[in-house]
Amino acid sequence: MKLKTLYILVVLLFIANSNYGQDTSLSPYAFFGIGDPSFKGNVENIGMGGVNVYGDSIHYNINHAASLSALKFVNFNLGMSNNFVQMTDPTQQKWVSTHNVSYFSLAIPVGKKFGFGFGLLPVSSAGYKIFNKTNDGNYTFDAKGGLNRFFFAGAYSVNKDVHVGLAYNYHFGFLTHNNYWVPNNTITYTRDENSVAMKGATFKFSADYKYHLSKRNYLKFMFDYRLESKLKSDFVGSTRLVTTVNGRETTVETLNKESQTADITLPSELDFGMGIGKKNNWFFGAEYSYIGMKNFSNPFYDPSYVQYKDAFHLKFGGMFIPEYNSITNYWKRITYRAGFNYKQSGMNIYGEDINDFGITFGFGLPLPRKLSNLNIGLELGQRGKATTNLVKEKYVNLHISLSLNDRWFIKRKIN
Numbered sequence: 001m002k003l004k005t006l007y008i009l010v011v012l013l014f015i016a017n018s019n020y021g022q023d024t025s026l027s028p029y030a031f032f033g034i035g036d037p038s039f040k041g042n043v044e045n046i047g048m049g050g051v052n053v054y055g056d057s058i059h060y061n062i063n064h065a066a067s068l069s070a071l072k073f074v075n076f077n078l079g080m081s082n083n084f085v086q087m088t089d090p091t092q093q094k095w096v097s098t099h100n101v102s103y104f105s106l107a108i109p110v111g112k113k114f115g116f117g118f119g120l121l122p123v124s125s126a127g128y129k130i131f132n133k134t135n136d137g138n139y140t141f142d143a144k145g146g147l148n149r150f151f152f153a154g155a156y157s158v159n160k161d162v163h164v165g166l167a168y169n170y171h172f173g174f175l176t177h178n179n180y181w182v183p184n185n186t187i188t189y190t191r192d193e194n195s196v197a198m199k200g201a202t203f204k205f206s207a208d209y210k211y212h213l214s215k216r217n218y219l220k221f222m223f224d225y226r227l228e229s230k231l232k233s234d235f236v237g238s239t240r241l242v243t244t245v246n247g248r249e250t251t252v253e254t255l256n257k258e259s260q261t262a263d264i265t266l267p268s269e270l271d272f273g274m275g276i277g278k279k280n281n282w283f284f285g286a287e288y289s290y291i292g293m294k295n296f297s298n299p300f301y302d303p304s305y306v307q308y309k310d311a312f313h314l315k316f317g318g319m320f321i322p323e324y325n326s327i328t329n330y331w332k333r334i335t336y337r338a339g340f341n342y343k344q345s346g347m348n349i350y351g352e353d354i355n356d357f358g359i360t361f362g363f364g365l366p367l368p369r370k371l372s373n374l375n376i377g378l379e380l381g382q383r384g385k386a387t388t389n390l391v392k393e394k395y396v397n398l399h400i401s402l403s404l405n406d407r408w409f410i411k412r413k414i415n
Contacts (some may be wrong), residue, residue, distance in 0.1 A: 026096045026128045027085065028391060029354065029384065032306055032347055034198070034231075034264060034298060035124030035146045035175055039103060043079050043401035046377040047362015049317030049339020053222040053273030053285040055208070058371050058405050060107035060117050063271075064224060065165030066206040068107055068115030068155035073371060073405040075107045077119075082398040088386045098127070102399065105151075113157040123147040126175055137183040147173035147198060147231075161211070167204040171231060171266075174198065177301070180242075187244045188252065194237045196300050198264060202229035216279045222287070224271040228295060230263040235300045262299045267292040275318070280325075284318035293346030305389075311346030315339065317360065335364030337377070352390060356383040371405040 030036035041050050041063050048054060052064045057072040079102040086095050105119030125146030132139040148171070155165035175198075180191040204226040211219040239256040242249050269292070275285025291311040317339020323332035343356040358381025365374045377399035386392040 026098055027087075027393060028128055028130060029347075029393075030124075030126035030128055030143060031177070031301070032349070033124070033296065035126040038122040038125045038146065039149075040379075042077065042103075043362070043375040043377040043399040044337070044364065044403070046379065046399050047317070047337030047339070047360055047364075047375070048285070048319055049341045049360050050313075050315045051273055051275070051285045051287045051317045051339060052224070052271065053208070053220050053275045053287055054277070054283050054319065055220075059403060060105060060115075062103060062105055062117075062119065062121070062151070064206050064208070064222060065117075065153035065167040065204065066155050066163040066208045066222075068109075068117050068153060068165055069113060069157040069163045070155075071107055071109040071115045073109070073407060075105075075117075076404045077103070077105045077107075077401055079103045079399060079401040082400075084396045084398075086394040088392045088394070089390070090386060090388060114154070116152070116154040118150070118152045120148065120150050123149045123171060123173075137181060137186075139179070139181050141177075141179045143175065143177045145173060145175040145195075147171055147175075155206075161209060163208050165206040167206070168201065169204065170199075170201050172199045189242060190255070191240050191242050191249075192238075193240070194235070194300065196233050196235045196264075198231040198233045200229055200231035200266075202266060203227050213276075216281070218277060218279070220273075220275045220277065220283075220285065222271070222273040224269075226269040228268040228292065229266045231266060233262055233264045233300070235260050235262065264299070265295055265297045267295045273315075277318075280321060282318065282320045285316075287313075287315040289313035289315075291346060296346070305350050307348045309346055309348065311344050313341065313343045315341040317341075319364075330366070333366050335362075335373075337362035337364070350387070350389045352385055352387065354384050354390075357381055358395075373403050375399075375401045375403060377401075 027036050040046055042061055044059055045052055045061060052061055055061055055067040055070055057070055060071060060075045061067040081102040082099045084097045103119060103121035105117055107117030109115045126143040129142040150170045151167055153165060153167035155163055157163050174195060176195040178193050180189055182189045206224045208222045236259045238254060240251050241253045241255055243252050270290045273285055273287035275283055277283030293308045293311045296308050319335050319337045321335050326332040338361050340359040345354045347354045358379050360379050362377040367373055379397040381395055383393045384390055
C-alpha cells in the first residue's frame, strides 16, 4: 500500500520541520488577537471563494466534518502555501513573502455510513520584524510563533442525503513578542520580551442535506457550529539588559521577570451555506459565517486602541467540469473554480475596521492515479488601510495541494 507509506513519510517530514510555532505571517496585524489567521480551508474550497457547502466522494473538507461520511475512498491531502504581500503605509511600500506547509489530513471511510479523519494545521502565526530608524537610534519590534491545531473528526450518514459530523480540535502553540531600543554608538541596551504558551480544546458540530431537483440536479445545505472555548495560557515577561559583541547578544542583567496564568477566550462561530448544482458537472454556492469576536479576550495583549466586535464572513463561488469522464480530452476533465469573499474581521484599530476582500481562482488537475488530483488555488485581495497607524496589504496567495485517493480494507480475490 503506497498511500500508507507516503502518509508516514509526510508526517515525519512535517514534524521534523516543526510546524509548531511556524512563522508564516509577516503582517503587523499578527500582533493582535492570537496571531494572524493562517488556515483558510482546503485548496479545493479556497478556489471557490472559500465556500464549504460543496462536497463530493473523493475529498475530505477539513472545515466540515460531515463531509467524511460521503467519502468512498481513503483520502490523503497535503497543502502548501506561497504568500506574497505588498505592505503600504503613508511613507513607504514593501513586498514580503512566506512559504509554508499549510495542512495535512487523512480521511478513511468505514462501511457505507461512517467516516473519520485527522490531521494537523496552523491556526494562526506571527513572524514579522518592524524597524523604526530615528536620528538617535533604532527601535525594533518583532514577533514569532503561532497557534496550531490537531483535529480528529467523525461523521455518520443518517441516509444518503443527510450527514452529521463532529470534530474535536486540540490547540497548542506559543507567541513571543520582543521590543528593544538601541541608541546610536552603544552596544548595551534594554530588551523587553513577552511570551505566552497556549493549549486547549474545542468542538465543532456539522450537518448537511441534499435535496434532489431531478436525477442529476440538486440543492445543497450546510451547517457548522463551533463552541466557544478557553485556552489555558502561561505568560512569562522579562526585561533584560543586553550587550552585543561580534553580532552575538548576551544578557548582562535581568532587570525584571514576571509570570502568570490566565485563559484566552476563543469565540464561537456559526456557518450556514447553500448551493445548487449538477452532479459531476457544475456547482455554485454561498456561505455566511458569524464569529462572536466581542467575546474574544487576551489578557496579556490588550491595548486600549483595539476594540473587538462580532465579525462576519461572506463567501460566493463555484466549480465547473466540462466532461468529467472524457477519455480523449484531458482539459475537459479539469475542475475549474472561481469565487470571491468579503470579511469583517471584528477588529477595530485606532477607530478603523480591518476588512478583507478577495477574489479567487482554482484548478483541479487529474493525476494518472485514478481519482487523485493536484489542486491549485490563487487568491488576490486587499486588507486594511494605509493610515498613520495602519498599513494596507495587497496580497497574492498561491495554494497547492496533493489529494490522493485509494481503497483500503478490500480482500483480494483470485479467480
